[in-house]
Amino acid sequence: MDDLYLDRLRAKYNYFVLEEKHQKNVFNDATAKFDKYFKDKLDIAKTEKEASARIKEDIIEPKERGKYIDKIYKKLALKVHPDTKTGNHKDFTKLKKIVDRYDFDEIMIMAVKYDVDVSDDVDWEELYLSKLKILEDKILGYSVSLVMQWYNVDDDKKENLEKTILKNYGKSKNNA
16 A cells, blocks of 8 residues: 555545535534524424435435444453553543444544554555545535525525525415
């Protein structure tokens, strides 16, 4: 494996981590404005239900922990477990939580903290490529959401989009 290639993949991954955080912040800001604007106009239960279904289908990370997390967890658990000399209950509880969240980056931070070498347990190319795909999907999910479409649409097209939103998600006269 070419070290330069892995360095580039790692750099691209780090960039996408930052980009995803930025896009999430923009999305949250747009959501607040969308919610404020449409507060009394939309059937929120209907829009939240559909949004939740879409997020589950399209954006959520796969629920496979993968062979890397399992291997690293076993190595870390031997050092972190409260029954060992180097472990403590607080860190072991944290380890279980980050494994349940599939948070590879946090697991790696804990591996460094406990001086656990995991470099041979990971196919870094495969890992970075799969994590990049997840981040790309999340960023795309934010950008194609109804909220971001409304937030980014030109003013001259905003009225038509608003009519479509109200037609599909507006409060019915029975609910108003």
